[in-house]
């Protein structure tokens with residue numbers, strides 16, 4: 001009987017699917033991230049591993065699993081936590097969950113953008129703190145979103161869906177930067193391709209949707225933040241290390257930019273000192289994909305990838 005290990009409890013949909021195939025499915029009973037040593041000990045002898053973005057899977061972990069391991073199925077679209085080269089060398093498939101969390105992450109991007117623009121965190125604190133004594137004609141002023149310019153960095157599925165919301169929902173001018181131009185996208189959303197430096201100068205809202213790769217690490221640092229408008233807002237729902245968080249805290253403190261909405265952090269779950277003291281930031285704990293719909297589908301897709309691999313087929317969402 002094939003054996004699958006799941007590193008944290010996830011929605012039942014995928015688990016039930018794996019069990020329906022007659023597999024032994026073992027789930028980490030403690031709802032906490034396993035250390036590398038714990039992971040190495042635990043996964044020995046399994047044929048499939050369903051892991052999370054908080055599990056760091058490298059050659060050493062894969063060797064500890066043993067050569068019966070056929071697949072590492074990530075419960076995420078991003079897979080920077082897995083050494084894909086090491087897995088491929090060992091003839092182990094790696095898969096992810098693209099497509100099913102696009103809407104959830106794009107919605108969250110806009111939730112953060114609106115929270116910062118409308119100063120919801122500060123206003124909520126004000127009301128809860130019993131400070132709302134009279135209507136204020138001059139307090140909590142912020143930028144209108146309608147008709148402003150959004151700069152989308154990375155035009156994958158999520159970046160494109162953010163553009164759709166921005167264009168259709170808020171009449172925003174859409175600028176984008178990516179490794180390649182997309183004329184069809186430009187036509188659909190009246191979008192303009194910009195070099196990164198120009199996008200940063202021109203956008204009122206800059207939102208990041210690139211994977212974490214060696215060339216996207218610290219894509220946004222002191223220089224880039226310094227070139228943005230002083231009234232601009234930065235949103236990051238991709239991966240924390242894409243933004244130099246120390247530089248971001250400095251830029252926010254020194255009012256180089258107006259605000260930031262972050263779902264991901266450079267050393268998450270640790271935060272750069274000073275970040276939580278800033279009034280002009282909205283912070284969420286990597287919950288952009290946390291809708292019932294997205295998480296159920298992620299669970300199902302991870303399971304489907306495992307089933308394919310254990311049946312000797314290429315998983316539908318193979319990453320190379």
Ligand code: DGY
Nearest residue numbers: 076077078286288289
């Ligand atoms: C992903 O799937 O990569 C997301 O970051 C999860 O929220």
